[in-house]
Amino acid sequence: MRLPFPGHACRQFDVREQGAAGDGRRLDTPAFNAAIALASATGGGVVRVPAGNYRCFSIRLRSDVTVVLEAGATIIAADPDLDPGSYDLPEDRGEQLYQDFGHSHWHNSLIWGDAVRRVAILGPGVIDGRALTRDGPGARWKRQAGERPLSMQAMTAAEIDALERDAAYMQGRGNKAIGLVEARDVHLSGFTIRDGGHFAILATGVDGLVIEDLTIDTARDGIDLDGVRNARVERCRVNTPNDDAIVLKSSWALGRAIPCEDVVVRGCAVSGFDPGTLLDGSRGTRQQIAPDRDRVTGRIKLGTESNGGFRRIRIEDCRFERSRGLALETVDGGVVEDVIARDLRLQDVTTAPIFLRLGDRRRGPPGSSLGAMRGITLERIVADGIDPRFAAMLVGLPQAPIEAVTLRDIALTYRDGSGCKRADVPAPELADAYPEPSMFGITPAWGLWARHVRGLHIDGLTLHTPADPRPPLVLEDVQAVTAARIRHTAVEPQRGLTISRTASTI
Template sequence: MMTRREMGLGLATAASAALLPFPAHAALRISVRDHGAKGDGKALDTDAVNAAIAAASKAGGGTVLFPAGRYLCFTIRLKSDITLMFEKGAVIEAADPARHPGKYDLPEEEIDQLYQDYGHSYWRNSLIWGDGVENVAIVGPGLIHGVGLTRNGPGARWKAQTGERPLSMKDLPANAIGHLEPAAAAMRGQGNKAIALKNGRNVRLSGFSMLKCGHFAILATGTQALTITDLAIDTDRDGIDLDCTKGVLVERCRVNTCNDDAIVVKASYALGKAIPAEDIVIRHCAVSGYDLGTMLDGTRGTTQEFAPDRDRPTGRIKLGTESNGGYRNVLVEDCTFDHCRGFALETVDGGVLENVVARRLTMRDVTTAPIFLRIGDRRRGPAGTGVGAIRNVLIEDVEAIGIDHRYAASIAGLPGHPVEQVTLRNIRLTYDGGGTAADAALVPPEVATAYPEPSMFGTLPAWGLWIRHAKDITIDGLTLATAKPDARPPFGIEDAPGLKVTRTPLWRG
């Protein structure tokens, strides 16, 4: 007959198996406390945590449990066939090299950081990293608190240096740039990501919260079959970055990032070749640009006026900016945007953006343009990198209110490289209004090589929808309004052959 303790352990194991993304991991459960972790927020628990992971891996895989407590750690190294389970009340705190005796793993030596910035180029200088891991999960209602991580890192070592920073930063003094982008030598021993994944497969992240997590809360590069669900992320730079990934689902996540993008799909050159980001679904997510920490605490502060690029708070869902490999087969649906920039589709480094659907998006207090499509000619890539393309995009059932009057919804290609085959259907946009007759006379510059942002053209000469260098655009059901009068026309159209407009009350084409 089983004892009560054995029965309890059996029930706990069965319950864990039901909750785990990989039920087989429930067969072995190892607590980090069994390997000496204190969980008191004072002692460094890095060695104990890594010892627990190594023991589970040596046994063929299993679950590494973090009971309630505060675990102060430098780098935690993931291994295949491991689940990290955070119990309620468990906090993994990123140690600070300036205050604690230790450092984060050094960045990889073999990476040629030419065509993407420092943060995209390395993975090991993180709180938690895995390279080539498979069947891995991080789950549970705990918190990753990146207290000791830095949001900073050098820019790309690209000779041309064209389009490295938004035009809104052009007057930023050198010392301010230096603070945001220190030399690579200063980054050694620093950690600038909470979770970094490279070339893995079958990874599940679910149920936990993240606060103040450096350059990236989550960076997934070249990762396939990745599922991210039910996370709450409130951080000081990027939230979730999906770079050169394939087969990804991001669902029911709340991501607050006032200083950078919330959920972003990229196709950089970080793996040494152009790889597309493809087969990605982002749905039932909420993105925002509230003051740091105020999404998690529920206060939703709006005191921060500008992001570091000197535009208003960021947040948003975006494809870009790194776009060497392009993007295809991306679905964004049933998402909300609050106090942040709008939905952006960008290719500036030669990649093709195609087969993208965005539907049922709700936006409130939009800090730049609600919709922004841009082909640019930055070409940050090896010799032979060309100009990319945007084609076959459907954006439908979008409602946005409280939009900054300066930046209309925009579709902007280049001469000879038009944005093609885009449909806007059932779109309702309400702007703040207030544009002047002088604004209506403005002629936006081409700025072909500039970093893509809605503010790159300055205040636009139309307040509702601005299209330039586009082909075969269909507008079916676009309703525009302003909260106060605006002296500009609602539409600005230039070089847009094949434009079709139906069910659009203000259209006078």
């Protein structure tokens, strides 16, 4: 096996030598933590986990340690309601006003590393988070507008409380499979995560992160990269019907706005199949609705948390199956710039295939500014089976348009939209709302709707629907437009391109 840190190979440690039973019944947490501490204290080494079932509470990573989960090895999250013990308590990092509980703590994880250096977890074994919880209270931000998606407005207080258990309930419980904070040079490769709790992986403020060849099938978030730098996610399969699969964020979780920069997501497959059915191969489609009351999720996204912004992001050669489409969002004051998404294939899209949103939620301290979005290139994207209610959407604000967007060689095929009739009134601005494609209701166009955009270059856009009463394209307050090779087809003749009076002529 090739080790990302070859120097670790000089010293080998086996968790069984430290007392691990691997029988799935006894707790093996002390043996894991002893082996990891010994490897780190002796200058670094490899901690081997041979075949077996290891029931554990919090495993604490230390610097200069590579953990190898060998074939047949499974780390099982212990259950604090049944097993004698608990997970490490969520650390106190001061007031967490602008972020929810799950994003704000890392020690309450099955495996966690705080300020560690040169750490790796390698497969081919399994991390089974069956006893982790997806729960946790929301942010204590008092303004509340934009705290939850508009699709949740009809939910009762009891229904929301069931999803957002209070902080007292979370004491001693684990809600992440892997939590990493302010770490450097971390490599995660080749293993499987089943049922990862709130996050299968939460990496916050990490510099130098490689995640490759993972398979994740979980009931909430898959891979969350919050304020990371120099990160690469490659060849991962992530199934998350109830939340986002691979998501980049730049939140206020560490008490400061940290940009998410120089990140590549390449060769990955994300999906919203029924929980567990990616791993068993059945790819079930019984579940239709996610907890936010929109259709299943499972997408790649930038945002919603966006205080620090995003720069130099590349999303390439990825596949979306039965999921919401690509979403690029900034609503909390950050700048999104120099983002390229290309060679994407989307099948059975459950909301909009493309969603760019510049909003003004400003979930942050007083004085937080309005953000910006500019320099976005989307090219060679093919999507079919799209929910007909939602066109591809580029939506800024009157005072803050999205700037410099290129759409090149985009082909979008929608399901029958003959029933998608929209009232002849402007879509609301909803500047401070939580960003989701469904926030505006049925969109004014069936193919592409752009509003408050300055500098839109279209070179190759193909749209198809069996039938739809709306026009294929609507551009409102879109300035400096250039367009070539636009085609749209439907059984019913359409009115063609609609441009508001403030838009430039194509």
